[in-house]
Amino acid sequence: MRIKNLNLLNFKNYEEESLEFSDGVNILTGNNGSGKTNLLDAIHFLSMSKSAFHSSDNQSLKRGESFFSVFGTFNKNNTDYLISTLFQAGKKIFQADKKNYDKITDHIGRFPLILVTPYDTDLIREGSEERRKFFDSLFSQIDKNYLLSLIRYNHFLKQRNSLLKQFAEKRYTDFDLLESYDEPILEEGFKIFSWRKNLIKEFLPLFNNTYDLLTHRKENVSLTHQSDVADPEFKITYKNAIQKDLILERTTKGIHKDDYQFLIEGQSIKSTGSQGQQKSYVLALKLASYHLLSKYSHTKPLLLLDDIFDKLDEERIISLLKMIDGDDFGQILITEAKLERSMEYFKNIKKQIRIFNISKGKILSIQNV
Amino acid sequence: MRIKNLNLLNFKNYEEESLEFSDGVNILTGNNGSGKTNLLDAIHFLSMSKSAFHSSDNQSLKRGESFFSVFGTFNKNNTDYLISTLFQAGKKIFQADKKNYDKITDHIGRFPLILVTPYDTDLIREGSEERRKFFDSLFSQIDKNYLLSLIRYNHFLKQRNSLLKQFAEKRYTDFDLLESYDEPILEEGFKIFSWRKNLIKEFLPLFNNTYDLLTHRKENVSLTHQSDVADPEFKITYKNAIQKDLILERTTKGIHKDDYQFLIEGQSIKSTGSQGQQKSYVLALKLASYHLLSKYSHTKPLLLLDDIFDKLDEERIISLLKMIDGDDFGQILITEAKLERSMEYFKNIKKQIRIFNISKGKILSIQNV
Numbered sequence: 158m159r160i161k162n163l164n165l166l167n168f169k170n171y172e173e174e175s176l177e178f179s180d181g182v183n184i185l186t187g188n189n190g191s192g193k194t195n196l197l198d199a200i201h202f203l204s205m206s207k208s209a210f211h212s213s214d215n216q217s218l219k220r221g222e223s224f225f226s227v228f229g230t231f232n233k234n235n236t237d238y239l240i241s242t243l244f245q246a247g248k249k250i251f252q253a254d255k256k257n258y259d260k261i262t263d264h265i266g267r268f269p270l271i272l273v274t275p276y277d278t279d280l281i282r283e284g285s286e287e288r289r290k291f292f293d294s295l296f297s298q299i300d301k302n303y304l305l306s307l308i309r310y311n312h313f314l315k316q317r318n319s320l321l322k323q324f325a326e327k328r329y330t331d332f333d334l335l336e337s338y339d340e341p342i343l344e345e346g347f348k349i350f351s352w353r354k355n356l357i358k359e360f361l362p363l364f365n366n367t368y369d370l371l372t373h374r375k376e377n378v379s380l381t382h383q384s385d386v387a388d389p390e391f392k393i394t395y396k397n398a399i400q401k402d403l404i405l406e407r408t409t410k411g412i413h414k415d416d417y418q419f420l421i422e423g424q425s426i427k428s429t430g431s432q433g434q435q436k437s438y439v440l441a442l443k444l445a446s447y448h449l450l451s452k453y454s455h456t457k458p459l460l461l462l463d464d465i466f467d468k469l470d471e472e473r474i475i476s477l478l479k480m481i482d483g484d485d486f487g488q489i490l491i492t493e494a495k496l497e498r499s500m501e502y503f504k505n506i507k508k509q510i511r512i513f514n515i516s517k518g519k520i521l522s523i524q525n526v
Numbered sequence: 527m528r529i530k531n532l533n534l535l536n537f538k539n540y541e542e543e544s545l546e547f548s549d550g551v552n553i554l555t556g557n558n559g560s561g562k563t564n565l566l567d568a569i570h571f572l573s574m575s576k577s578a579f580h581s582s583d584n585q586s587l588k589r590g591e592s593f594f595s596v597f598g599t600f601n602k603n604n605t606d607y608l609i610s611t612l613f614q615a616g617k618k619i620f621q622a623d624k625k626n627y628d629k630i631t632d633h634i635g636r637f638p639l640i641l642v643t644p645y646d647t648d649l650i651r652e653g654s655e656e657r658r659k660f661f662d663s664l665f666s667q668i669d670k671n672y673l674l675s676l677i678r679y680n681h682f683l684k685q686r687n688s689l690l691k692q693f694a695e696k697r698y699t700d701f702d703l704l705e706s707y708d709e710p711i712l713e714e715g716f717k718i719f720s721w722r723k724n725l726i727k728e729f730l731p732l733f734n735n736t737y738d739l740l741t742h743r744k745e746n747v748s749l750t751h752q753s754d755v756a757d758p759e760f761k762i763t764y765k766n767a768i769q770k771d772l773i774l775e776r777t778t779k780g781i782h783k784d785d786y787q788f789l790i791e792g793q794s795i796k797s798t799g800s801q802g803q804q805k806s807y808v809l810a811l812k813l814a815s816y817h818l819l820s821k822y823s824h825t826k827p828l829l830l831l832d833d834i835f836d837k838l839d840e841e842r843i844i845s846l847l848k849m850i851d852g853d854d855f856g857q858i859l860i861t862e863a864k865l866e867r868s869m870e871y872f873k874n875i876k877k878q879i880r881i882f883n884i885s886k887g888k889i890l891s892i893q894n895v
Contacts, residue, residue: 188839189802190745216797275801275837376559428585432644432833433558433863464801467836468644470557470863494802494839498867 158233158268158456159488160200167222169195170518179525181508182482182489186496187515193492196515197272197461199227200490203240204270204459206251206261214244231268233456240268262305266298269458271447275467277439281427285416292417295446296356299453303352310345313338314408321406330403343392346412350386353415356449357382364445371437371444371476378438379420385410436468440477448485457487464492466499474502482506527602527637527825528857529569536591538564539887548894550878551858555865560884562861566641566830568596569859572609573639573828575620575630583613600637602825609637631674635667638827640816644836646808650796654785661786664815665725668822672721679714682707683777690775699772712761715781719755722784725818726751733814740806740813740845747807748789754779805837809846817854826856833861835868843871851875 159180165171170192185193194210198217201209208217218225228241243250251261258264279287297304317338324330361380368378385391391410398410419426419438426438450458460481466474481489482505489508493499496512503510503526510526528549534540539561554562563579567586570578577586587594597610612619620630627633648656666673686707693699730749737747754760760779767779788795788807795807819827829850835843850858851874858877862868865881872879872895879895 188841189741189806189837190800192800194800211797220793220798372558375557424589428580429589431559431561431563437558464837466864468558468833468863471866472557474864494837495835495843497840498870501867 158231158459160203160459161230161232161237163196163199163203163227163229165196165199165225165227167219167225168199168227169217169219171195171199172219172518174518174520176513176520178488178490179509179511180488182491182503182506182510184496184503184510184512185490185492185515186494186512187521189494190517191515192518193494193515194274194463195518196513197463197490197492200229200459200461201270201272202227202242203229203231204268206242206249206264209272209274210276214249215247218244233268238268262301262308265304266301266454269298269450269454269456270461271443271450271458272461272463273440273443273465274463277443278432278435280439280442281419281430281435285414288417288419289413289415291442292353292357295450296352298450299356300352303349306345306348306352310342310349310412313341313345314411314413317342318407321402321408324403325406332399335399339396342408342411343395346386349412350384350415353382353384353412354387357417360445360449363448364441367444367448367480368437368441370480371441371473373472373476376421376434377423378426378441379423381418381420382415383418384412384415386412386415433468433470433473437473440465440469444480451485457485460486460489462489462491464494466493466495466502478502478506482508527600527828529572529828530599530601530606532565532568532572532596532598534565534568534594534596536588536594537568537596538586538588540564540568541588541887543887543889545882545889547857547859548878548880549857550880551860551872551875553865553872553879553881554859554861554884555863555881556884556890558863559886561887562863562884563643563832564887565882565884566832566859566861569598569828569830570639570641571596571611572598572600573637575611575618575633578641578643579645583618584616587613602637607637631670631677634673635670635823638667638819638823638825639830640812640819640827641830641832642809642812642834643832646812647801647804649808649811650788650799650804654783657786657788658782658784660811661722661726664819665721667819668725669721672718675714675717675721679711679718679781682710682714683780683782686711687776690771690777693772694775701768704768708765711777711780712764715755718781719753719784722751722753722781723756726786729814729818732817733810736813736817736849737806737810739849740810740842742841742845745790745803746792747795747810748792750787750789751784752787753781753784755781755784802837802839802842806842809834809838813849820854826854829855829858831858831860833863835862835864835871847871847875851877 160178163176165174185196187193198208198210211217224243224245226243228239231238231240239254241252251258253264280291293307320335364380385394388394395410401409421430421434426435430438447458447460465477512524512526513520514522529547532545534543554565556562567577567579580586593612593614595612597608600607600609608623610621620627649660662676689704733749757763764779770778790799790803795804799807816827816829834846881893881895882889883891
């Protein structure tokens with residue numbers, strides 16, 4: 158799939174702007190603060206129905222304005238789809254071909270996309286929630302049932318946790334009521350665990366392969382999925398935790414505590430990896446996601462690369478560009494502040510290149526190379 | 527001041543290595559994971575008695591080894607000082623000229639240093655604690671009494687908080703005992719508030735000036751210090767908060783809740799600044815710190831620049847190099863993975879340049895340019 162055009166009104170630092178993209182490589186260049194990343198975020202908005210950087214839609218509103226609108230055309234299997242979003246008075250309308258979705262979850266995964274950003278190293282540096290979110294988002298794009306299962310699980314978990322809180326406040330526990338949540342929580346939990354286990358198994362060789370290509374097999378990396386539910390006796394562990402749950406006023410065992418361990422040479426990459434190794438690791442995670450998503454969605458997702466040259470040495474940059482220039486990857490969008498200096502890297506690319514020169518939320522010029 | 531030489535044994539990825547630095551600009555180059563940043567961290571260790579990146583000394587130990595040692599010679603006002611540290615069996619010995627310090631706090635600020643790292647944007651992205659830590663570390667290097675006051679304040683605060691916890695557990699409150707901590711907490715708090723207020727006042731014009739030089743006055747930036755203690759009625763507010771303190775089991779009002787607000791064009795830079803603007807902002811914070819520290823320590827601190835080219839556009843990079851090449855700055859150490867491509871930037875530098883080529887914890891070659 159690919160994005161043919163993009164139209165912005167009052168989105169972030171853009172007042173009004175329209176872009177037509179090349180099917181090959183699109184390079185967005187301009188000084189700091191010009192609005193390069195904002196364009197990638199607008200495309201992310203159309204694909205995922207939300208910003209990649211802000212949880213509140215309000216933060217995508219241009220300063221002093223009361224509404225924003227983003228629309229664009231995705232092409233998938235030779236069919237055009239007009240996707241549009243309008244945000245006004247705190248409310249968002251999201252449409253495909255001018256029709257509202259019954260549920261916005263129906264949109265997720267239809268127009269798959271992988272965004273690589275400088276914030277990706279948060280996956281290594283931050284807590285387990287970041288890593289769960291990353292894989293949950295990937296698996297949700299692969300299988301809508303995963304997303305629905307996750308929504309149900311979180312719904313039941315929230316209910317059970319608020320019961321635990323109420324019981325602590327009232328110093329009274331209704332065990333029957335509490336247990337009525339156990340069955341759906343366990344059922345959805347087992348399903349989600351098994352999805353995660355199988356998808357990680359499929360993900361790992363893609364990841365290893367990508368890391369090796371990127372670094373010429375410099376380091377040995379790995380990745381493990383850790384879950385309470387892996388224990389065959391998990392049902393008993395879960396039931397036995399009820400006293401602890403009552404004291405801590407939350408459900409202590411289950412797939413909502415899963416983590417993924419990121420390893421380099423058998424050690425935690427968080428404590429032993431250099432900045433460049435961490436950057437390579439998360440880049441390989443993202444590109445492996447691309448391959449997995451590509452397989453399941455039967456289309457080449459969009460690849461959005463924000464500031465890829467940061468912290469990677471020349472060897473890794475050249476490997477990266479060679480990789481994405483290959484047939485496994487389709488349309489690509491790249492932001493780069495120092496284009497003049499990196500044109501040497503790009504000049505060997507076979508795909509068609511279109512360069513957008515940006516300044517203060519305006520496209521100054523477009524150039525086909 | 528400057529660092530003349532550095533010697534490492536089992537420090538991070540270095541088995542054994544010695545370096546002699548140039549008084550001008552030292553460039554550490556090499557591929558991802560070679561150990562460029564680790565050399566800066568070793569110097570940070572000698573200046574601040576700890577790593578800039580890890581809270582535990584254990585994490586600086588080379589894999590499989592049982593001890594590490596770092597030593598080097600600082601020169602300040604034409605006098606050499608041999609600073610050394612040995613870490614073994616969980617214990618650290620820290621010496622100046624082969625003598626242990628009575629208190630390690632006596633070392634802080636003696637050999638001032640400013641380290642610019644890619645993690646600096648945490649100052650913008652993370653919570654108030656990061657910002658307090660940044661300014662506390664700067665002010666502690668400027669005035670040892672600030673550090674001692676802060677240690678006393680935190681000591682009394684910890685005692686009071688643990689009392690609040692005990693009272694909640696025992697469902698009994700000894701108000702007299704609790705109040706005995708109020709006087710020292712208030713006294714140290716007022717002192718710290720007044721230091722922060724005055725030093726921020728002095729810091730602000732240095733910061734504005736640096737940001738303007740870096741960006742050619744592209745944006746209007748500012749910075750405010752926010753404190754409960756700014757309220758002239760603070761003593762009353764503090765005393766009145768006791769019921770809230772007892773419920774939340776911690777001291778809710780005081781200078782330990784201070785924050786610093788970072789603004790661009792009058793808005794929070796966290797929500798409205800681009801990655802490049804945020805990078806420029808924290809870079810200006812660091813360079814302004816350099817100037818303030820320089821004034822109070824009557825010496826030019828070491829300037830360590832880790833991966834400075836990330837996310838800055840060409841204009842800002844050229845401004846930065848022009849700035850640090852001037853007489854206000856002394857010895858400089860820079861890490862750069864893509865040296866070949868950035869030599870164009872360096873070739874205009876007037877200061878003497880020494881290039882260290884690093885691979886896997888070894889200096890492969892040294893070149894004077």
